[in-house]
Amino acid sequence: MKSTSNPRLSTSITPALQLRDVTKTYRMGDTELHALRGVSLDIHKNEYVAIMGPSGSGKSTLMNVIGCLDVPSKGTYALEEKMVATMDEAELAEIRNRMIGFVFQTFNLIPRANVFHNVELPLIYGGMSRSERKARVELAIERVGLADRMKHKPNELSGGQRQRVAIARALVYNPSIILADEPTGNLDSRTGSEIMAMFDELYDAGQTIILVTHEDDIAEHAHRTIRLRDGLIESDAASSRAKRRAVNIAQQHQSLAMSGSAA
Ligand SMILES: Nc1ncnc2c1ncn2[C@@H]1O[C@H](COP(=O)(O)OP(=O)(O)O)[C@@H](O)[C@H]1O
Numbered sequence: 001m002k003s004t005s006n007p008r009l010s011t012s013i014t015p016a017l018q019l020r021d022v023t024k025t026y027r028m029g030d031t032e033l034h035a036l037r038g039v040s041l042d043i044h045k046n047e048y049v050a051i052m053g054p055s056g057s058g059k060s061t062l063m064n065v066i067g068c069l070d071v072p073s074k075g076t077y078a079l080e081e082k083m084v085a086t087m088d089e090a091e092l093a094e095i096r097n098r099m100i101g102f103v104f105q106t107f108n109l110i111p112r113a114n115v116f117h118n119v120e121l122p123l124i125y126g127g128m129s130r131s132e133r134k135a136r137v138e139l140a141i142e143r144v145g146l147a148d149r150m151k152h153k154p155n156e157l158s159g160g161q162r163q164r165v166a167i168a169r170a171l172v173y174n175p176s177i178i179l180a181d182e183p184t185g186n187l188d189s190r191t192g193s194e195i196m197a198m199f200d201e202l203y204d205a206g207q208t209i210i211l212v213t214h215e216d217d218i219a220e221h222a223h224r225t226i227r228l229r230d231g232l233i234e235s236d237a238a239s240s241r242a243k244r245r246a247v248n249i250a251q252q253h254q255s256l257a258m259s260g261s262a263a
Pocket residue numbers: 026027028033034035053054055056057058059060061062
């Protein structure tokens with residue numbers, strides 16, 4: 001995978017996304033279903049966040065709001081300082097295409113289109129010239145290690161390769177955020193580990209990643225875990241991996257300081 005420049009060197013104070021008191025209520029005949037009951041959340045650039053919680057707790061609803069597939073019933077949502085809640089459907093579609101990269105459990109590739117064309121699709125919607133599209137598509141496919149599979153159709157690829165195509169498609173517009181809903185849910189554990197290693201590399205290259213998972217060992221790849229229950233945030237904490245990393249850094253600093261004072 002090719003690395004890009006490191007955006008952590010230019011860390012921004014403004015969150016990549018900010019939700020305030022977001023509620024989502026579905027009306028079913030006479031009854032109201034409160035899928036989100038008041039969620040407030042900041043996620044900064046180059047965070048790696050896992051969203052967990054029991055079935056029905058609001059994970060997909062939250063991902064749909066963050067991904068601009070749905071708007072809150074109440075509350076505000078700003079993505080890169082753009083107020084999403086007040087946008088119309090055309091503006092939302094534009095934001096979705098340019099700023100969000102989606103990766104789904106079921107890959108969601110177009111079966112009749114080859115790898116190149118599947119990855120090219122978001123750029124065609126975006127109205128980019130053919131030569132610029134070609135350069136970007138090839139770069140995205142190289143990043144996921146499938147340069148020798150550009151002309152293959154999805155059914156000529158393994159599950160892991162299909163998910164890598166989906167990741168290339170998600171990356172092709174340089175999105176602000178990658179949203180992944182159970183990206184390893186349809187993969188065996190070894191292939192799942194390969195896909196998670198790819199997300200780790202994207203994170204190291206500066207990508208902001210939010211993923212939904214049921215599995216603790218998948219969530220461990222993230223640095224922050226948000227748990228939902230009944231439409232509310234139950235907990236929001238650094239994952240043990242992030243804690244281990246912080247301890248390691250502290251120990252390094254301490255030993256450096258000690259060797260410094262011994263000299
Ligand atoms: N389109 C919808 N219409 C009505 N109710 C919905 C809709 N989408 C989700 N819900 C309800 O909102 C709640 C949260 O759902 P969801 O966000 O899918 O939870 P999770 O992804 O954590 O399983 C559930 O009670 C679900 O039945």
